[in-house]
Amino acid sequence: MPEAAAWRFQKITAPIMDIPVEHKVLVGRVLTAVGDEVIENGFVEIKDGAIVAVGKASDRTDLDATYVVKTNGTILPGMFNSHAHLAWDGVHDLARQALDDSPEISAYKSATNMLKSLRAGITTVRDLGMNQSNFAAKQAVAQGIFPGPRLLICGEAIVQTGGHTYWCCREASGADEMRRAVREQVRGGADLIKIMASHDLHEFTDEELEAVIDETHRNGLPITAHATFDSIIHRVVKFGIDVVEHGGSLSDETIALLLERKVPIVTTFAPIVQQSVPEIARKFNVPDWKLAERQKAVADKSRYEGLKKAAEAGVPIVFGTDAGSPAVGHEVVSPEMQFMVKVGVVKDNYAAIRSATSVAAKMNKLDSKLGTLEAGKLADVVVVDGNPLEDLKALDNVTMTFVEGKRLV
Template sequence: MTRNSIPAFATAVFLLATGPAFAQKTYLHCGKLLDVRSGKLLSQQTIVVEKDRIVAIQSGYTAAGGAQDKIINLENRTVLPGLIDCHVHLESESSRNQFREQFTLNPADIAYRAQGYALTTLRAGFTTVRDCGGSGVNTSLRNAVAQGLVPGPRIYSAGMAISATGGHMDETDGLNLEQIEHAGHPVNLANGPDQCRQAVREQFKRGADLIKIASTGGVLDLSKDGTGAQYSEEEIQAIVQTAKDLGLPVACHAHGAEGIKRAVRAGVTSIDHGSLMDDEAIKLMAKTKTWYVPTLIAGKSVADTTRTHPGYFPPVIAAKALNVGTKMQGTFARAYKAGVRVAFGTDAGVYRHGQNAKEFGYMTEAGMPPLEAIRAATLNAAQLIGEPADLGALEAGKYADIVAVEGDPLQDIAVLTRPKFVMKAGVTYRQE
């Protein structure tokens, strides 16, 4: 499928998914079913779906009980829970034009593209995502998906990510003084505890499901350093406490060790990227049980692109991509071995949407067993986003988020990059 065909395909899938009424029950005959809790592959199982929920899992292939019931034959497939990516950016996708497009795209342009990226993500087997920062279109897309207006994964939106002035999410970095003055003071920029509290409340008012901050610099911005700390511990504490008061978790973008340690001590829910953790930071994260969302594919992608496509990134970004991106997998190996809790996340948008499952390969290359990598994208991810009762496993009462692949992912994790069947909340979006 070409990218240009996505809007037409999205319309067709959406009409098929929403037009007819739900069958009374749907019976999925599964050749193998992965119980992510026990780690066992169960043979010849039937998942019974009613509306948007799993109502039973039965041994053997159960016959349909009523005239309106439907049977889906997955007898030659391995079936597992819908996958969860805890760090995506559905509004954008890396390209040579990425920085120019900040000045040329309107919110409507971003929204149309985001809809296509969302469908691509869903068809790749990721039925739930945590969008970790955009313009606010991400929150509108969340609403449109939830209301059944467009197809896409279930979205937990951070709205606009909060940054210090000159920090990773300060979009005026690199502009001339006239443009900076014209931009005024963006609502996502906050300095000092009082402004940090206000910024959290602003995103809450705009409908965010979580708060995203940056405690260090980043790679894909025009600042010269992606590793230095950019928030004091007092500022992060103000963010965390305010978010807690409002019932919101806090995801923290962080590369450098000092910014990681400040954020962990301040009580953030997750450290995303964590590229340059030192031993002290790893021990602290393990002790506090702070979640780690590693996004290895993002590091691999920016480093590889810098090497193979000279001029793709501005020089300041290219230098950071090689310095930071090449170290992320080694950091992950050390952190996992030390017992840091891992939830799956990829930073989709930094690379092409739909390739999210490549992250599994990088995780297993670094020493994580395939079952643990799958748990990171199911049980662990569901816990991180606060939905363990509804997501993360194939069990009665949970949403009917179901993926099927050809082969055994416990033996060949790469099969997860080629899903043959995808169901979200009882609606089929892919069947081959």
């Protein structure tokens, strides 16, 4: 493993936010995310930061104890948002935020958006970059400076000089500079590396792409790529990328390659979904021409046929919202999942929930600790009013969020 980030060597006498680990028995409908398992009138017991028991409430003899909470709702694993940008606010222009926001303002935005994430039942955020802001957010959570979800960060996304969203990324040219860019993110404490592999055209030379992927893997980290159409998805997977962000049109040949290499896709429909709703679009000053464009995009199911075919073939589809994009706040969960079901990249509501729990945990190599409600897993647990299997909007009504047994909502 690479050397730890410098802040990891700091001695911490005590966290500023010292939130206690609770002992609770939560009673309600339990969605374990182990397949389609549902325990009606079930319980989840959390203690010392872990899940110690899951089962039927009728098996308990202590339901009148003070540590028992009868939720009258649904209990599910803490969710992952596997594509988010904590330092973007979902309101203002992305480029102007990236160019104009001071590091201090980016930190405040990240803090606010971590709280929004927790209130939405998101207990792990995979932050895919906005300048170097996520380094500070990661440190703040890890050192108990600010309460937040678990963070998996890329540091700065890496882009060819002048490439897609160069104004918020680490620009690099040539193979050696690509390796240097990776090493800088590793030094800062990145959990993964992200590259911007395309916009309208392919980006990176073959030598650059080979170098950035090799250097990432040499450092023991996964690498993910912004890739939005068939030829670029095929290219980056062939070169050895581990995850595809966004996805797009997919040929049968590319789907076969994704399956062969076991590469998942993190879909991010929320921007077009949110911006296609007139009252939302106008609230966020989305121009009429873009509203019309978005409405056309959400209505055209053929646009997503390749992703649907990939999912049906067995390519893992993982929940992400591109949170921080215009009109996409970090609390937006159900619109993304509803659209995933609508276009067929997941088969039903439970599969949509698993895309943010068990499937996401597996993609992030955390499935031994997270993603399902099972004894021995870390106590990342969420309680919502209502039944999301009947209506995913129930996920908008989070009443409790625990991260490793600490109640943060």
